[in-house]
Amino acid sequence: xRPSVGIRDVAQHAGVSNATVSNVLNRPDVVAPATxxxxxxxxxxxxxxxxxxxRQLRAGSxxxxxxxxxxxxxxFFTDVARGVEDAARxxxxxxxxxxxxxxxxxxxEYLELLHEQRVEGILITPVDxxxxxxxxxxxxxxxxxxxxxxxxxxxxxVDDVLGGELAxxxxxxxxxxxxxxxxxxxxxxxxRDRRQGALRALTNAGLPADSLTFLETRSLQVAEGRGxxxxxxxLPASRRPTAAFCANDLLALGLLQSMTQQGLxxxxxxxxxxxxxxxxxxxxxxxxxxxxxxREQLGRTAAQLLLTENEPDHEHRHVKFQPELVVRAxxxxxxxx
Amino acid sequence: xRPSVGIRDVAQHAGVSNATVSNVLNRPDVVAPATxxxxxxxxxxxxxxxxxxxRQLRAGSxxxxxxxxxxxxxxFFTDVARGVEDAARxxxxxxxxxxxxxxxxxxxEYLELLHEQRVEGILITPVDxxxxxxxxxxxxxxxxxxxxxxxxxxxxxVDDVLGGELAxxxxxxxxxxxxxxxxxxxxxxxxRDRRQGALRALTNAGLPADSLTFLETRSLQVAEGRGxxxxxxxLPASRRPTAAFCANDLLALGLLQSMTQQGLxxxxxxxxxxxxxxxxxxxxxxxxxxxxxxREQLGRTAAQLLLTENEPDHEHRHVKFQPELVVRAxxxxxxxx
DNA sequence: CCTCGATGTTGAAACGTTTTAAAGCCTGAG
DNA sequence: CTCAGGCTTTAAAACGTTTCAACATCGAGG
Numbered sequence: 001x002r003p004s005v006g007i008r009d010v011a012q013h014a015g016v017s018n019a020t021v022s023n024v025l026n027r028p029d030v031v032a033p034a035t036x037x038x039x040x041x042x043x044x045x046x047x048x049x050x051x052x053x054x055r056q057l058r059a060g061s062x063x064x065x066x067x068x069x070x071x072x073x074x075x076f077f078t079d080v081a082r083g084v085e086d087a088a089r090x091x092x093x094x095x096x097x098x099x100x101x102x103x104x105x106x107x108x109e110y111l112e113l114l115h116e117q118r119v120e121g122i123l124i125t126p127v128d129x130x131x132x133x134x135x136x137x138x139x140x141x142x143x144x145x146x147x148x149x150x151x152x153x154x155x156x157x158v159d160d161v162l163g164g165e166l167a168x169x170x171x172x173x174x175x176x177x178x179x180x181x182x183x184x185x186x187x188x189x190x191x192r193d194r195r196q197g198a199l200r201a202l203t204n205a206g207l208p209a210d211s212l213t214f215l216e217t218r219s220l221q222v223a224e225g226r227g228x229x230x231x232x233x234x235l236p237a238s239r240r241p242t243a244a245f246c247a248n249d250l251l252a253l254g255l256l257q258s259m260t261q262q263g264l265x266x267x268x269x270x271x272x273x274x275x276x277x278x279x280x281x282x283x284x285x286x287x288x289x290x291x292x293x294x295r296e297q298l299g300r301t302a303a304q305l306l307l308t309e310n311e312p313d314h315e316h317r318h319v320k321f322q323p324e325l326v327v328r329a330x331x332x333x334x335x336x337x
Numbered sequence: 338x339r340p341s342v343g344i345r346d347v348a349q350h351a352g353v354s355n356a357t358v359s360n361v362l363n364r365p366d367v368v369a370p371a372t373x374x375x376x377x378x379x380x381x382x383x384x385x386x387x388x389x390x391x392r393q394l395r396a397g398s399x400x401x402x403x404x405x406x407x408x409x410x411x412x413f414f415t416d417v418a419r420g421v422e423d424a425a426r427x428x429x430x431x432x433x434x435x436x437x438x439x440x441x442x443x444x445x446e447y448l449e450l451l452h453e454q455r456v457e458g459i460l461i462t463p464v465d466x467x468x469x470x471x472x473x474x475x476x477x478x479x480x481x482x483x484x485x486x487x488x489x490x491x492x493x494x495v496d497d498v499l500g501g502e503l504a505x506x507x508x509x510x511x512x513x514x515x516x517x518x519x520x521x522x523x524x525x526x527x528x529r530d531r532r533q534g535a536l537r538a539l540t541n542a543g544l545p546a547d548s549l550t551f552l553e554t555r556s557l558q559v560a561e562g563r564g565x566x567x568x569x570x571x572l573p574a575s576r577r578p579t580a581a582f583c584a585n586d587l588l589a590l591g592l593l594q595s596m597t598q599q600g601l602x603x604x605x606x607x608x609x610x611x612x613x614x615x616x617x618x619x620x621x622x623x624x625x626x627x628x629x630x631x632r633e634q635l636g637r638t639a640a641q642l643l644l645t646e647n648e649p650d651h652e653h654r655h656v657k658f659q660p661e662l663v664v665r666a667x668x669x670x671x672x673x674x
Numbered sequence: 675c676c677t678c679g680a681t682g683t684t685g686a687a688a689c690g691t692t693t694t695a696a697a698g699c700c701t702g703a704g
Numbered sequence: 705c706t707c708a709g710g711c712t713t714t715a716a717a718a719c720g721t722t723t724c725a726a727c728a729t730c731g732a733g734g
Contacts, residue, residue: 054692
């Protein structure tokens with residue numbers, strides 16, 4: 001099953017030393033064309049596959065970076081990952097994706113493993129603030145979609161406070177004064193920031209802070225959005241919000257579904273704003289107004305920062321992008337009946 | 338930056354031999370409690386992180402499997418991946434995700450890298466038939482969502498021919514006789530199989546084969562679905578199909594969007610069936626009728642097969658699941674006006 | 675007091691590469 | 705004919721673990 005043909009088998013078969021085989025693998029130009037051919041033929045014939053562990057042990061570098069993603073099922077993160085991969089590929093690195101699935105334990109396990117693997121660098125969208133503290137143990141770490149509070153590492157983020165403000169300001173301009181915010185858990189920095197932005201929008205408009213009903217969810221997934229929809233409809237009509245700002249598009253889609261199911265109409269009975277502007281937002285039952293983030297650029301930039309990490313004069317940087325509101329049908333202004 | 342503290346530094350610091358440190362790491366029960374404490378303290382103090390390359394080089398096994406996915410942005414695959422991860426985790430293995438993004442070149446690179454890394458096993462949904470042939474070079478490989486034609490490896494698939502048949506039979510039963518199939522490229526086995534199923538449905542119903550207009554797309558992504566929508570509407574009304582079967586839900590969502598944009602109504606002007614029944618299908622502008630596949634089970638089973646792969650008496654198995662039609666609004670029967 | 679088995683610990687040999695310094699070989703100039 | 709210098713090739717020493725056989729130590733049983 002595993003004949004385990006090594007570099008020395010190849011060498012013997014080609015009638016050269018193992019050093020020469022190694023040269024063919026790593027510096028093909030340095031070895032004479034004739035010998036090179038012979039060695040390549042031997043490699044082919046024996047089905048030799050270089051043992052990366054041994055290579056890495058001796059050479060010290062790994063040619064791999066990893067992205068520990070918060071939720072692989074969320075298209076937002078796969079778009080970020082695409083950006084990461086493009087940049088990594090340009091630098092000749094491969095990307096391994098790890099899914100923490102919002103589970104701090106998994107996240108820790110993956111980080112440990114990646115450290116042990118001595119990957120060239122780690123990108124991570126951490127589960128919560130604590131895990132963001134994770135000590136750097138020799139492997140460079142860059143935070144993605146989260147700002148590093150201390151100066152111990154680079155980070156790439158989007159201004160979530162501004163994003164929340166944009167969303168809710170838009171709702172206020174459309175005449176809404178009772179607004180729900182759906183999102184959670186609050187241990188997630190983004191949720192807190194977006195809520196803070198929402199509150200700022202109220203303040204700016206001179207509305208009282210209790211104009212915002214916060215519906216906390218256990219995760220940022222579609223099912224939780226549906227649950228929030230039921231809770232929302234359960235509220236007494238007099239206090240029921242006329243608009244909802246969701247902490248991400250998955251929640252918004254779930255909310256939308258739940259509204260339809262319960263016979264309420266969007267935007268007439270409830271206006272909805274999502275966040276992320278994932279591709280499916282535009283294809284939703286009611287095309288979703290959403291706060292767009294530069295997803296791929298986020299990933300691309302993060303990877304680039306990571307690559308500068310072991311330059312001698314490296315200083316940790318914190319890049320922050322601006323979000324942008326994309327208006328669609330889910331917040332069309334209410335028609336007079 | 339990289340003090341590179343090794344097992345012997347720890348040993349020295351704790352006043353034991355490196356063998357003992359290794360024992361603490363791998364067989365904690367065999368070393369006396371007092372010594373163990375001392376070693377653990379030293380590890381903590383020095384911030385030692387085991388070098389996985391060296392471990393693997395010596396020990397031979399890697400505790401990692403990988404899934405080379407066809408399109409990480411397609412929720413279908415992330416759901417499969419969830420199943421894979423659950424099963425892997427139960428077996429104490431970590432999962433690395435690699436995204437070939439339907440690019441044969443990338444796929445080959447990743448496979449090469451994974452072979453070199455000596456991962457415990459590889460799951461792959463291959464880009465095309467050729468790449469499915471990829472020689473096994475010591476690392477067990479299991480095909481996911483694709484049937485292995487030769488008996489050289491295990492595979493887990495869903496009956497795509499049946500799926501296509503279910504979809505189109507449903508359309509025929511709803512009275513459609515001019516049907517479009519949207520999908521491609523034809524190098525993808527699934528697309529071919531689903532088309533074959535569609536044709537079989539026609540035959541069963543006694544309809545001529547040219548009742549099916551095949552609109553080939555360049556990929557299975559939303560944007561291509563939109564493109565197909567435009568082509569569809571461009572057809573002369575007399576020949577224009579009244580229903581479309583899409584090779585996956587992403588195409589169907591794109592098609593849907595394009596219809597709405599062009600002022601046509603689903604299902605009245607065009608009935609639409611998707612494939613995969615991803616979560617977003619139910620939340621679409623018009624909830625999508627779709628062919629559901631047991632996504633997580635697919636992944637879970639694949640991982641389990643992979644784990645049996647180096648049992649002594651292993652025989653390659655081909656598991657095949659049955660798809661199931663989920664009917665929603667996008668194929669509701671046309672009302673008499 | 676000796677032996678034996680159990681329990682902990684260790685020295686040293688792998689594992690399969692890369693890398694470095696040096697050795698061979700050749701060609702053409704002196 | 706010799707030798708400098710360029711081009712190829714090589715022997716051997718790492719890299720940081722795990723593992724195995726062997727070595728202490730100790731208490732109990734004879």
